[in-house]
Amino acid sequence: MALASRTSSRSPRPAIDLTVVASTWLTPQLVRVTLGGTGFTQFEDRPETDKYVKLMFTDADSLIVTRTYTVRRVDHEAQTLDIDFVVHGDDGLAGPWAAAAEPGATLRLMGPGGGYAPNPEASWYLYLGDLSAVPAIAAALEALPTDAVGVAYIEVDSDDTALALEAPAGVEVHWVVNTDHAPEALADRVRGMPWREGMVDVFAHGERESMKALRRALFEDRGLDRGQVSLSGYWARGRTEDRFQAEKREPIGQIL
Numbered sequence: 579m580a581l582a583s584r585t586s587s588r589s590p591r592p593a594i595d596l597t598v599v600a601s602t603w604l605t606p607q608l609v610r611v612t613l614g615g616t617g618f619t620q621f622e623d624r625p626e627t628d629k630y631v632k633l634m635f636t637d638a639d640s641l642i643v644t645r646t647y648t649v650r651r652v653d654h655e656a657q658t659l660d661i662d663f664v665v666h667g668d669d670g671l672a673g674p675w676a677a678a679a680e681p682g683a684t685l686r687l688m689g690p691g692g693g694y695a696p697n698p699e700a701s702w703y704l705y706l707g708d709l710s711a712v713p714a715i716a717a718a719l720e721a722l723p724t725d726a727v728g729v730a731y732i733e734v735d736s737d738d739t740a741l742a743l744e745a746p747a748g749v750e751v752h753w754v755v756n757t758d759h760a761p762e763a764l765a766d767r768v769r770g771m772p773w774r775e776g777m778v779d780v781f782a783h784g785e786r787e788s789m790k791a792l793r794r795a796l797f798e799d800r801g802l803d804r805g806q807v808s809l810s811g812y813w814a815r816g817r818t819e820d821r822f823q824a825e826k827r828e829p830i831g832q833i834l
């Protein structure tokens with residue numbers, strides 16, 4: 579995959595060029611690409627656990643397109659950052675690029691932005707998502723205090739996709755195998771789970787239809803307030819990210 583050779587003139591954020599230092603398969607569907615090099619000094623870290631960057635690629639028509647990815651971990655000592663990519667077949671730009679990435683390759687990115695960090699005032703935490711949200715969920719679980727309590731439900735296509743996540747002893751992590759991609763799989767868990775007392779802090783991100791089902795489960799069935807829920811689609815089945823982002827302006831793309 580060719581890399582972007584120039585930055586988007588519309589973006590006020592500086593683009594940073596990083597070099598692939600290592601590539602590690604975490605599961606057959608998730609590959610971690612570790613990026614570093616001299617460009618790392620320009621990376622301005624943020625405190626949010628879901629911090630994300632825009633990766634820049636060139637498409638078949640030599641146009642620059644961006645793809646959004648969570649920064650899973652920043653290692654300031656080693657001057658590297660990790661991005662965990664879902665490998666979802668031969669379609670797309672970022673997934674296939676990551677599957678083939680080798681040390682020495684370069685990647686241009688912009689950012690980071692960010693929107694969520696665990697609310698220290700919460701009584702408990704509820705984390706919901708699919709494999710694309712595992713980097714953000716894993717970072718949030720690691721940021722929780724050791725006495726935190728809560729539940730994570732993560733939907734995956736198959737058993738071999740699950741991976742061990744570090745979490746406080748009081749936070750259960752459940753992998754929900756959803757082979758048919760039923761949009762209600764996570765919402766059904768939310769409706770059926772034992773509900774704890776006190777204020778819940780929710781982080782829910784993943785495939786768009788699944789997030790729409792969660793919107794109903796969280797706001798209508800569980801009666802939560804907007805302010806205690808971080809909810810958005812990270813991608814939409816059958817859509818490139820460009821189409822997915824464009825559809826946010828249409829009824830089909832609206833979650834909240």
Ligand SMILES: Cc1cc2nc3c(=O)[nH]c(=O)nc-3n(C[C@H](O)[C@H](O)[C@H](O)COP(=O)(O)OP(=O)(O)OC[C@H]3O[C@@H](n4cnc5c(N)ncnc54)[C@H](O)[C@@H]3O)c2cc1C
Binds near residue numbers: 669672709714820
């Ligand atoms: C804030 C934010 C953070 C994100 N963080 C991550 C992250 O850390 N890791 C990560 O892997 N993704 C993450 N995503 C999702 C990622 O941006 C999309 O999956 C993106 O579409 C992938 O680009 P692509 O070039 O591989 O595929 P595209 O060219 O966008 O799409 C090609 C085809 O692949 C399908 N497709 C795209 N993603 C998936 C998927 N996950 N599973 C199955 N099919 C898919 C599309 O529906 C389309 O049919 C994040 C998204 C957002 C908005």
